[in-house]
Amino acid sequence: MEKTWNNKAWFLVLPVLVVVAFSAVIPLMTVVNYAFNDTFGNNEFFWAGLEWFDEMVHSDRLHEALGRQALFSAIILAIEVPLGIFVALNMPKKGFWSSLVLVLMALPLLIPFNVVGTIWQIFGRTDIGLLGRGLAALGLDYNYTNDPVDAWITVIVMDVWHWTSLVALLCYAGLQSIPQAYYQAARIDQASRWAVFRHIELPKMKGVLLIAVLLRFMDSFMIYTEPFVVTGGGPGNSTTFLSIDLVKMAVGQFDLGPAAAFSLMYFLVILLVSWVFYTVMTSMDRSQSDIPEAM
Amino acid sequence: MARITLKNLAHSYLAQPRSEADYALKEMDHVWQDGGAYALLGSSGCGKTTLLNIISGLLTPSHGRVLFGDRDVTDAPTAERNIAQVFQFPVVYDTMTVRDNLAFPLKNRGKDAAYIKARVDQIARMIGMEAMLSRKAQGLTADAKQKISLGRGMVREDVNAILFDEPLTVIDPQMKWELRTQLKALHRQFGHTMIYVTHDQTEALTFADKVVVMYEGRVVQMGTPEELFEKPAHSFVGYFIGSPGMNFLDAELQGDRARLPGGEVVALGAHYAPVAGRVQIGIRPEHAMLVASGGMPLTVRRVEDVGRHRLVRGELAGRPLNVVMPEGMPVEGLPQVAFAPGRINVYADDWRVAPQEGGAA
Helix, strand or coil: CCCCCCCCCCCHHHHHHHHHHHHHHHHHHHHHHHHHEECCCCCCEEECCCCCHHHHCHHHHHHHHHHHHHHHHHHHHHHHHHHHHHHHCCCCCCCCCHHHHEEEEEEEECCCCCHHHHHHHHHHCCCHHHHHHHHHHHHHHHHCCCCCCHHHHHHHHHHHHHHHHHHHHHHHHHHHCCCCHHHHHHCCCCCCHHHHHHHHHHHHHEEEEEEHHHHHHHHHHHCCCHHHCCCCCCCCCCCCCCCHHHHHHHHHHCCCHHHHHHHHHHHHHHHHHHHHHHHHHHHHHHHCCCCCCCC | CCCCEEEEEECCCCCCCCHHHHEEEEEEEEEECCCCCCEEEECCCCHHHHHHHHHCCCCCCCEEEEEEEEECCCCCHHHHEEEEEEECCCCCCCCEHHHHHHHHHHHHHHCHHHHHHHHHHHHHHHHHHHHHEEEECCCHHHHHHHHHHHHHEEEEECCCCEEEECCCCCHHHHHHHHHHHHHHHHHHHHHHEEEEECHHHHHHHHHHEEEEEEEEEEEEECHHHHHHHCCEEEHHHHCCCCCCCCEEECCEEEEEECCCCCCCCEEECCCCCCCCCCEEEEHHHHHHHCCCCEEEEEEEEEEEEEEEEEEEEEECCCCCEEEEEECCCCCCCEEEEEEECCCCCCEEEEEEECCCCCCCC
8 A cells, every 4th residue: 555645754753853952952053063163262263174083082181081081980890790690680579678679779879979979078088088098097198199009099989989770670670570480490400599590580681781781881981970979080190080171171282173072072972882792792682692503 | 299288277367366257267187188189179268378488488387387398397497398480460570580589499409500401401491481481471371371380380390289369260171171181291291299270170180180079168078079079068060060069958857758838749769867947958960860750840941052962951839940951852841850869969058968778769
């Protein structure tokens, strides 16, 4: 049967297009504008072509920030994903304790980012902070304002504290959706604890785990507020991640052109990595079910 | 393989059961013979699955003991009981191939590879999945998955019993018949004790040598299909078995006769001692018959043709009564109904009353 084309349907999409245009596309276009022009104020623009991009691609400062950023995301993913799964596996499944644990787990997620930063900033101080003083009392030389390693540890522990709950709660939701019969069948089949995890829990959690990894990657790659409040990017530049560097460049130095080029590339990198993540993980899923019959 | 004994078994899901109503399973004492094919029949929520899970060890009963042979296994974990169980909905390990799924219980018990391969091939042939052995189980249809679950349940030869919890719910009718036939063949071949839970009487009656009927957490009758049909021990068995179920009429016992509320008198074919409680007589529609005279007046409401016979739905003294008339027998112009004496059962408060020994017929 021939389908009738009706262009009136476009009107139905129009409201969304308008909203998206004003909330995302147009602001982004101003950034694009800055990225390809130079300006000295007064709304006067001079065409710069790819100059800013060229400068940014070859900027050591950006390379270093990107390196730190990648390392940070890799470390927190390597900690938060397994830890989140482990916590989810050990959370009570029903009853009073499960409700209580759920609330406790959700608490860090409800705290505003700059408050999280402030909490850890104070917590880690060697003069009045419980953690800092405690470590000092144990004879450890801990000072996140002087020592880059201590600063990194603080920022990572803070992120793990703040966000492991998200991974755990997502995994917990995945686990709760597994029918009891699967566990019963595994007991009948005499499956080991590892086999239950490997063949029942992990496959059923895969969907939510993919979302968790994506969310944690994107958020950690864009992290700004918490490390900014705790370390301000220091000591030196040791915890200056991409966003912190970008803000320094755009607002601190008022280098709008390079900052705009920087943010466009930043955006594209996140988009690209997320897309690769997603494609790899979903295709893994597909290839598992589409094994040819004869093998 | 072993005989399964349930001793004073009862179960409540509540920590402190107060009344009998708090028990999902009321106290019971039963012996399930080694090598028997049992069907556990009852409506939803009557405790069938609870009983099954207690036998397999997925659930520890709150009261009583479970014995396999002479060994008390009440507190033994599932693995030690060496039981196979197939669940209502397919349980397959998605990430494994069909072959690995079938081999899983054997591998976990450390059987050697050659034996596993032979056994898996044999089971695959039985469930008709040889062509799919190398496929991942993920993405298969529900009935293919359920066949894998069945196969996994049957792959171990040395099990004490195989328990089936409404395993054919998701299978389409054609395949249902075939699989049930295969289960029976398997039972004849290996002689495993099989317990088959279902709420479908056809399934129960065709599968089992002995049918166990449960009602509200109680085993109301354990018997051959014939016994259940002829002598239902409880009015629920009468209703539940047969299509349509047994007719029940309030009555007053008078020795070898029963007087219905309308004053009609029915010959019972046996002598009964007086009993207390609400007395009813039960008669199968197959044992009632329309007659021209010499019976009781029946108002016919509707006649349904169900192929092999005709089903007459009528009223006797204001109470509904079903009569099954064999093919070829007329139903028109017969205003009365008669009951075959000796085929009438008497119930007091829903439980069957046995006639007196040697009573006058």
